[in-house]
Amino acid sequence: MSSEPASFTTSTIVANTESASHTLKIDGYSRTKGLATGIHLKSCNFIAGGHSWHLAYLPNGDCAERSEYISIYLVLNGVAPGTSGGPVLAQFSISLLDRAGKPAPTYTRTATTTPYVGPGAHWGFPGFIRRDALEKSRHLNVKDDSFSVRCDLTVVTEFRAVDAASIAAEAASSPLSVPVPPPDMWRHLEHLLLSQLGADVRFRVDRVDFAAHRCVLAARSPVFQAELFGTMKEASSEAQCVVEIHDMRADVFKNLLYFIYTDALPLPEPEEPRPDPEEEALMAQHLLVAADRYGMERLKFICEDALCRHIDVSTVATTMALAEQHHCQGIKEACFQFLRSPGALNTVMATDDFDHLATSCPSLIKELISKLAAR
Structure with a gap:
């Protein structure tokens, strides 16, 4: 008489997880560098796995031995209701973000699965x-004195x-996916501009020459499109032709070109001194005029936003005149708001202005009188 075959079963211990991301600017x-060593600033609270967390940012390190560093900690605020008395297990990484909002691999730090024994654990x-490394990198936006992690x-x-059968069924029903990196076309167009590869038009602005690509300019600006493929097509197509642009500074045109290719304004090099507020406001004024001249609406809004941060008693009159001349309703309203203060x-x-x-x-x-009378 034959015996029944032995029964073999398999099971697996698996961990259910929940993930979240939090960006701190x-x-x-x-x-913040004026804070003492060991003093921290907190992010807003965020939820992951049902628990409450925050990031602690210490601009001068957590102790005297690390006072030349920036320290960052992940802190558990409170546990989810009904959680057992055991530790909360978490795995995390903290990354410095580049200009495109992507983690910079050189400055991404990863912690293995770590036990948080209760609220306050970090x-x-x-x-x-190191602070000097941050300040020399392109990840610190010196224009608005900021960085993000x-x-x-x-x-x-x-x-x-x-059991093994459940795992197999779950795997078969789960759609496959591949992480897709964010767009980086701006990097390639930046290289095209800086390398001048295939440039087919040249501009002279305030005795400085710039090489560019007429198709890129035409795609981004209706004015360049009309000029380079319309009235100026034959003249600008000649090999030795240089298109003269008047009433504009060379550094303004340089920034305009960079924006046309990358949809962003250039960041200063690490070794360059940080521009003072007056220089920033003046550049924003000149770029707004250039943006209006070439039909670059997004750049115009960016300049308006920058000028709103530089409104004071010495600039408000000239800023209002600029807003009126170039039909900038947003910044004009900001000037009216500033002047609602009697002082x-x-x-x-x-003032003469x-x-x-x-x-x-x-x-x-x-x-202005109508606005003030209605307040």
Whole structure:
């Protein structure tokens, strides 16, 4: 009589996980350097795995031995209701973000699965990056004195046992995917501009020559399209022809070209001194004029936004005149808002710039009076 075959079964212990990401922007980085070593600033709270977390940013390190570093920690604020008394298990990485918002591989730090024993527990990277290394890198945006880091966090929510058949069925039903990196066309177009490879048109601005590609310019600017493929097509197609551009500074045209190719304004090189606020405001004014001249609407809005941050009693009159001339309603409203303060209005009205504004743009003064009367 034959015996029944032995029964063999298989099961696997698997970890259920939940993932989340949190980006922290340090706006006003140079001011945070005034904090003492060991003092931290907190991000907003965020939820991962049902638990509450935040990032702790220490601009001068967590102790005297690491005072030349930036320290960053992931802190557990509180556990999810109904959580057992055991530690919360989490695996995370913290990355410095580049200009495109992608993690910079050189400055990505990863922690293995780590036990958080309760609220207040923290793990992280006391030597995340040296401050001088950050300041020399292109990841610090010197124009607005900021940089960003991102925490990618995976939390174990439970362990469970499953049989092999269930795992196979789950794997078969799960769609396959491949991580897709973010767009980086701007990098290739930046290289095209800087290398001048295949350039077929040249411009002379304030005695400085620039090489460019007429198809790129035409695709981005209706004015360049009309000029390079319309009225100026034959003249600009000649090999030795140089298109003269008047009433514009060379550095303004350089920034305009960079924006046309990359959809962003260039960042200063690490060794370049940080521009002062007056220089930034002046460049924004010139670029706004250039953007309006060449039909670059997005650049025009960027310049308006930059000028809103530079409105004061010494600039508001000239900024209002510029806004009126180039039909910038947003920045004009910002100037009106600034002048709603009686102290600011009285001071500005005593300046020569305001007298010139009243003479050159009387309709703008009438609009200002109407706005102030309605407040």
